[in-house]
Amino acid sequence: MIIGTFGPEGSYTEKAAKQWNRKGELHYYDDIQDTVEALIHNEVDCSVVPVENSLEGSIPLTLDLLMEHQLKIVGEVIVQINHCLLATGRLSDIKVIMSHPQALSQCRKYIKSHFRNVELRPVLSTSHAAKLASGSGDIAAIASRESAKRYGLKILDENIQDVNENYTRFIVIGNEIPEPTGNDKTSIIIYLQKNRPGALFEILEEFADKNIDLTKIESRPTKKFLGDYLFHIDLKGHIGDRHIKETLEKIKGKVGMLKILGSYPAA
């Protein structure tokens, strides 16, 4: 099995991909869009991309790509994030800190208190930052412990994120919805017919009536006009379960659009 992953070697997505399937052959892509397109163009059997972080929230691009393309979510993986400060030189040599924008945000307080006058340079991924830091003594990267090993960097500090408990949820996108396991999640996107009072409430009522647990509800702009939203909803259960299937059919008649992204074993 060929698995597409986001970021060069040492990325957290690589870690997620290995957690998902130890025996897969990994292909590395520069950004989330390329990782997703690799699946669409059949270069890989599935792709792993980050979807949500416990400190920073959703990855908007991943949600938007799920809306734009016909993709199936076939799995999810949760990885603990322990950001390290990596460099070839010493702390006092650091002039630039590079990392993925979300990683820079996750270490916002640490950076503000220790490196007030250092230039922050956001790059495509944490492992890309590590790769770049390996080529210059005055550049530090915020990246994983694995990246330090991979690119021969010293770990100057570790666990530097502002909140200790830092987890990222990754989704695996592929071609076939897996069979029910008894502990599954289903992801959907809905667009309400009208933005009138109570429209969202009526949809949530259908789920509440059947005691279906929503693990996540997140709005994203439709990109048509300001204040017009899609809702990304994750719920407990499999599309093959009768009560889920019936509820979604009922909701389909009440909304402007219902897109089922897939059912997959919960992480």
Added chain:
Amino acid sequence: MIIGTFGPEGSYTEKAAKQWNRKGELHYYDDIQDTVEALIHNEVDCSVVPVENSLEGSIPLTLDLLMEHQLKIVGEVIVQINHCLLATGRLSDIKVIMSHPQALSQCRKYIKSHFRNVELRPVLSTSHAAKLASGSGDIAAIASRESAKRYGLKILDENIQDVNENYTRFIVIGNEIPEPTGNDKTSIIIYLQKNRPGALFEILEEFADKNIDLTKIESRPTKKFLGDYLFHIDLKGHIGDRHIKETLEKIKGKVGMLKILGSYPAA
């Protein structure tokens, strides 16, 4: 009146601040956090920061700062965004394109089709990018028409965002909730007591019962653990309106936390 704005001169936030109050004296800050802290430290009478874009969605940092600090939203401003490609040199000279990460995202398709091999460098703000581009012939900035004038750059292309209709909503944070005007919005944050099925539904039921229109509902992580959320809700009406006040009091008894951010005239 002294108004804090995000970004050096020429930023979209400066435009929003001028739209809000033509006569205010503007103070410029490097990032959203500093702009907010300027108000907390009484350096300014109010501050203007972006909160939501019609293509990219919410600005997570702004939402998180509203949760972390005791801030009052006293107004909102909507600004149309027309991104231009700015440089001192010619199109063929461009080796690096700089802009705010959201602006780079908003022009994702344009960049991919015209500049596949150009380095993208995210910086703190669009106007900061314009300032940097003015110092080098091979750097282009994605920024406003105003930035071109301000920093002596040529407009190589304009309206380059992927979707023509591109608006950003800014909030004004200040010290006193304005009186009702008859066309107001109220912003709140709630934390549900438990993440059990139907918990959010029960809250929305209260609003639906009183025919209160929710213009926005957005989840943000609590930063405690993955899958634990706060909800940012905007609704039509003023906290001084009886039905709004009573509904919020009722909801207060049902949730873990209710934070009222303010009531202000709708843009």
